[in-house]
Amino acid sequence: MSLLLNVPHTYRKDGVYYLQRYVPEDVRKHYKTNRISFSLRTKSAREACALSRSASAKLEAYWHSLRLAYREVPAQHLVSLRSQDHGDGTDIEQPVDLSLTEAGEVYLRLKGSNKPKTFHSAVERALSYVVKVIRNKPLQAISRKDAATVRDDLVAKGLAPSSVTRVLTTIKAVINFAIQEEGIELSNPFKGLFVD
Numbered sequence: 001m002s003l004l005l006n007v008p009h010t011y012r013k014d015g016v017y018y019l020q021r022y023v024p025e026d027v028r029k030h031y032k033t034n035r036i037s038f039s040l041r042t043k044s045a046r047e048a049c050a051l052s053r054s055a056s057a058k059l060e061a062y063w064h065s066l067r068l069a070y071r072e073v074p075a076q077h078l079v080s081l082r083s084q085d086h087g088d089g090t091d092i093e094q095p096v097d098l099s100l101t102e103a104g105e106v107y108l109r110l111k112g113s114n115k116p117k118t119f120h121s122a123v124e125r126a127l128s129y130v131v132k133v134i135r136n137k138p139l140q141a142i143s144r145k146d147a148a149t150v151r152d153d154l155v156a157k158g159l160a161p162s163s164v165t166r167v168l169t170t171i172k173a174v175i176n177f178a179i180q181e182e183g184i185e186l187s188n189p190f191k192g193l194f195v196d
Contacts, residue, residue, distance in 0.1 A: 007048045009056055010040065017048035019055050027066045097138030101127060103178035111177065126170035129154060139178060140186055147189040155196075165195050 010017045017040045023031045036059070040051045098106075104127045112120055133153045134146045150171070154164045172190040179186050 007045055007052055010048055010052050015043045016040070017042055017045070017052070019052055021056065021059055024063055027063045030066055097140050098178055098182055098184065099136050099138050100130060100142065100174075101136050103139055104174050106181060107174045107177045110181065122166075123170055123174065126167045127174070129167055130171055139175060139184060142175075142189050144189045147193050150190075151193055151195060161195055168193055168195065 007017060009019055009021050011020055012018070018037055019040055020035065020037045023034050023036060028034055040048050040055075042048050042051065104123060108120055108123055112123070130150050133150050134142065137146070147168075151164060151168060154167055155161075159167070168190055172188055172193075175186075175188045175190060178184060179188065
């Protein structure tokens with residue numbers, strides 16, 4: 001009597017088992033197709049079951065890592081990591097990179113408590129301009145080239161030079177404040193950016 005095994009996430013073609021998984025919608029942008037299918041190179045149901053479970057677990061772990069990599073973690077700037085041992089048995093805590101929007105949140109929370117709504121909306125508008133162009137990068141990952149790209153995009157939108165300067169000055173202030181408050185060693189890429 002043979003035992004029929006249900007092999008999850010597979011189909012058979014000419015007796016050979018193939019893995020088939022549909023890429024979840026939230027990570028689909030990282031793939032060229034919405035379906036993953038490949039041969040498990042076996043006709044054995046037991047072997048196919050083990051191979052399918054292993055491949056599925058690896059895919060699930062990878063998809064989970066993609067989700068974590070592109071998801072904003074609330075209060076990420078408060079998380080710290082341990083660095084390498086420096087030979088004397090002491091570890092130095094190093095903060096996790098603070099993103100631009102997190103820097104904006106800190107700025108608004110600490111500097112904007114007694115400010116009018118226009119202050120808040122100006123900061124949020126400036127942040128949205130930048131995030132649309134260079135995404136929500138960690139502050140340490142923003143380069144001078146990124147800053148120039150933001151400036152060029154604002155000019156291309158047809159903003160007046162005074163408006164471009166206002167947006168860039170706001171972003172510069174947010175980054176400067178984060179540098180001081182969080183003790184980040186960083187040269188502000190928006191400092192001294194030329195606007196015609």
